[in-house]
Amino acid sequence: MDPEQYTIPGITGVDVSWSIAGPGSRSYAFIIDWHIRVVLALAWLVGAMLFTFGGLTWPTSGARPGASVVFVVFLVPLVIYFFYHPVLELLLRGQSPGKRMAGVRVVSVNGGTPGVSAVLVRNVFRLIDCLPMLYFVGLVTTFLSAQRVRIGDMAAGTLLVIDERPPPQSLELGAAEGEADFATRDLAEQILERWPALGLDKRAAIARALLKKTHGSATDADALDDDSLRVRLAALAGRR
Amino acid sequence: MKSSTAAWVHARAPAWRALAERIARLKRHRTLSIEEALGAVEAYRNLARDLASARRLVPGTRTAAALEALFTQLHATLSRHPSGGWRGLLSVLRDDVPVVTRELAPRILWMGVLMIASGAAGFWLIATYPSLINLIASEEMIQHVEEGKLWTDGLVNVTPSSILSVRILSNNIMVALFAVCSGFLFGLGSFYLMLLNGLMLGATFAFVHQHGLAERLFEFVIAHGMVELSVICLAGAMGTAIADSLIRPTHGTRRESFRWCVRRLAPLMGLCAALLVGAGVIEGFVSPDPAFPLASRIAIGICSWFLMVLALSGRLLPRRGRARS
Numbered sequence: 001m002d003p004e005q006y007t008i009p010g011i012t013g014v015d016v017s018w019s020i021a022g023p024g025s026r027s028y029a030f031i032i033d034w035h036i037r038v039v040l041a042l043a044w045l046v047g048a049m050l051f052t053f054g055g056l057t058w059p060t061s062g063a064r065p066g067a068s069v070v071f072v073v074f075l076v077p078l079v080i081y082f083f084y085h086p087v088l089e090l091l092l093r094g095q096s097p098g099k100r101m102a103g104v105r106v107v108s109v110n111g112g113t114p115g116v117s118a119v120l121v122r123n124v125f126r127l128i129d130c131l132p133m134l135y136f137v138g139l140v141t142t143f144l145s146a147q148r149v150r151i152g153d154m155a156a157g158t159l160l161v162i163d164e165r166p167p168p169q170s171l172e173l174g175a176a177e178g179e180a181d182f183a184t185r186d187l188a189e190q191i192l193e194r195w196p197a198l199g200l201d202k203r204a205a206i207a208r209a210l211l212k213k214t215h216g217s218a219t220d221a222d223a224l225d226d227d228s229l230r231v232r233l234a235a236l237a238g239r240r
Numbered sequence: 241m242k243s244s245t246a247a248w249v250h251a252r253a254p255a256w257r258a259l260a261e262r263i264a265r266l267k268r269h270r271t272l273s274i275e276e277a278l279g280a281v282e283a284y285r286n287l288a289r290d291l292a293s294a295r296r297l298v299p300g301t302r303t304a305a306a307l308e309a310l311f312t313q314l315h316a317t318l319s320r321h322p323s324g325g326w327r328g329l330l331s332v333l334r335d336d337v338p339v340v341t342r343e344l345a346p347r348i349l350w351m352g353v354l355m356i357a358s359g360a361a362g363f364w365l366i367a368t369y370p371s372l373i374n375l376i377a378s379e380e381m382i383q384h385v386e387e388g389k390l391w392t393d394g395l396v397n398v399t400p401s402s403i404l405s406v407r408i409l410s411n412n413i414m415v416a417l418f419a420v421c422s423g424f425l426f427g428l429g430s431f432y433l434m435l436l437n438g439l440m441l442g443a444t445f446a447f448v449h450q451h452g453l454a455e456r457l458f459e460f461v462i463a464h465g466m467v468e469l470s471v472i473c474l475a476g477a478m479g480t481a482i483a484d485s486l487i488r489p490t491h492g493t494r495r496e497s498f499r500w501c502v503r504r505l506a507p508l509m510g511l512c513a514a515l516l517v518g519a520g521v522i523e524g525f526v527s528p529d530p531a532f533p534l535a536s537r538i539a540i541g542i543c544s545w546f547l548m549v550l551a552l553s554g555r556l557l558p559r560r561g562r563a564r565s
Contacts (some may be wrong), residue, residue: 012288016315017308071402078410093267093320098428107316117320117506124509127414128421151424154495155502182246187299 006147006159008111016111016180018161023142026150030135033098037084041077048073081215086123090116095163105163108156118156125152180214180236188237192230200226207233245297252290259283260310284314330557332507338554340508344476345475354431355438355473370450376443385451392528393462401525408521412468413513416475420509423479424498426486430479437472464523464539470514471519474552477510478505490541516535516547 049056052073058205088096093113094106106122114122129138129150138150147159158169180188184196191206198206207229212235224232266272266280291311294304318402324331341348366373373382384391399407422429448457485501486494526540527534550556 010288010311010315012285014288014292014311014365016312018312036280070400071406075406078406082410093316108319108321110319111312111315112321114321115323117503118321120510121502121506124417124492125421125424127418128424154498155424157503164305164312182249182298182303183301186298186303190302 006161008109008175009173018107018111019100019147019164021160022148023139025102025104025162026142026148027135027139029096029098029102029104032101033085033096036097037081040084041080044080045073046076048076066125082110085126086119089114089119089123094119094158100163103163103165104160106153106158107161108158114156114158118158121154122152122158125150125155128152184210184214185237188233192233192237195230195233204229211236217226248293248299249303255286256290256307256310259287259504263310263313263317267313270323280318282312282553284318287311287314308482315444333511333551334554334557336504336507337511337552340504341474341552344474344477344481344508347480350362350474351476351480353435354434354476355441355469357466358417358435358438359442359445362439362444364442364444365439366443366446370447373447374441376440377447382447385453388451388453390448390453390456390460390510392457395518401529403522403524404528408523409458409517412471412516412520416471417509419472419475420478420482420505420512423482424486425483427480428474429484430483434472434476434478452499459537460527461535463526463532464519464544466541467519467548468523470545470548471515474508474512478508481505511551515551518544518547 003019004022005017006020007015010016046056052069083094089099089106092100095104099105105121106114108118126138127151128137129141131137135150138152141150141154142148145154147153149159153159187210191203191210195203204226208221208224211229211232215221221229221232262280262283266276269276272280287307287310291304291307294301294307298304362376366376377385383392384393415437419430419433422433445454446455448454482498482501482505484498489497491497491500522540522544526537532540545554
């Protein structure tokens with residue numbers, strides 16, 4: 001079994017599996033989230049202080065603002081900072097903006113979306129995971145634990161997995177008809193999807209290798225230029 | 241064989257596309273009707289069958305990967321934890337919290353004993369060796385007391401009560417939650433935290449007593465301290481329960497035992513945080529305000545402590561009506 005895969009037996013007898021998110025994806029998501037919540041909290045604080053006190057200082061003379069105003073000015077940034085993760089993970093069903101950008105998601109050990117209690121517990125245990133600084137304990141635990149989980153995840157019974165979202169056209173492939181077998185057409189589609197991102201030499205070499213494998217050494221693949229290779233791949237994939 | 245595989249994918253593709261849209265709709269809704277839920281279960285069965293075929297016929301293709309992803313998404317939607325809403329919360333506070341509190345009772349008692357013993361030790365230490373106060377209190381605090389003033393005097397004039405209470409309650413909640421979570425270190429974290437808290441409290445009382453300010457400190461502490469210290473003891477008890485789950489696992493693995501223990505304690509942790517919010521508000525608005533006489537402070541302290549006991553025993557919330565036979 002792949003150690004980076006989390007697999008549980010499904011009720012239908014077909015296993016359900018997820019790719020486990022490693023410390024890299026975890027850290028990337030956290031850094032994005034940390035910046036978002038700090039910017040939001042600071043934006044509120046600065047905006048509210050400018051609006052209420054007329055500057056970024058505590059008023060020393062004149063009429064002081066009421067207790068309730070001060071309460072709102074200082075409470076909201078704290079709420080944003082401390083409740084950012086639990087609230088968003090609940091609302092976005094195991095994701096936060098950072099996790100979404102990093103392509104990861106929190107799931108419970110049974111594969112479901114975590115409940116309120118699990119989300120709160122995994123976030124409360126950040127107190128331990130962030131010790132002594134910069135999430136050292138949490139990071140070391142993710143490197144050492146089997147499912148790359150931090151202590152908060154162990155406590156809550158959750159884990160971070162890659163949120164796989166296949167492109168919608170992956171399900172359309174069956175509708176196309178082409179000269180090659182299904183797996184070759186699928187491969188041709190994958191190459192065409194990545195075509196713009198690949199270097200000229202690389203994509204030409206890959207396309208020629210696939211064409212030779214499909215049509216044998218008799219093919220004229222070596223003589224084709226970049227555009228012609230793309231057209232031949234499209235034909236192989238069954239694109240009209 | 242190859243053409244039949246393509247024909248199968250071709251035939252099933254519209255159903256998969258429809259299912260992808262259906263899953264997106266299901267994920268958006270918090271609650272499902274019975275028809276929707278049954279339909280989702282049926283779709284799950286069909287998708288499992290298709291996925292098993294795809295794993296065998298077209299492994300490693302994008303179609304197989306897309307079906308895997310659809311399957312995990314539908315699985316997550318079907319396996320999500322049911323939301324009890326407000327009724328669920330009430331049930332947790334009324335039924336789960338009292339059970340856990342009763343289970344923790346001996347530990348709470350021991351934590352109380354530890355705090356009192358360490359408090360007494362701190363008092364004795366400073367009463368015997370007064371110069372040791374430099375290890376516990378800040379320079380500014382010592383100076384205040386030596387001038388015959390408490391560091392809490394005029395606190396309201398310096399910082400508004402609202403900010404003061406937010407600062408206090410967030411700090412107290414952090415300390416309490418840390419006492420619970422540090423039980424993960426086989427209880428040593430919780431143990432040292434309780435010991436240190438008791439020691440500092442006893443030492444501070446001894447120091448102010450030497451300067452004739454003990455009564456005034458008592459006056460400051462009594463309104464909020466009863467709930468605050470009780471919750472700290474409760475947090476320490478939860479920490480030791482977590483430690484126990486690791487030292488003497490009740491499930492197959494320590495990790496599983498730890499998870500089950502935390503899961504049971506979670507509602508109590510939430511209630512403790514709420515109690516500390518109340519204590520923080522009292523500490524910010526009542527304790528530093530000289531307008532409150534000692535009698536009213538004692539009354540507030542006792543009443544809030546009884547409210548806490550009622551909440552912990554589940555008697556604060558109305559019981560469900562029982563059918564009469």
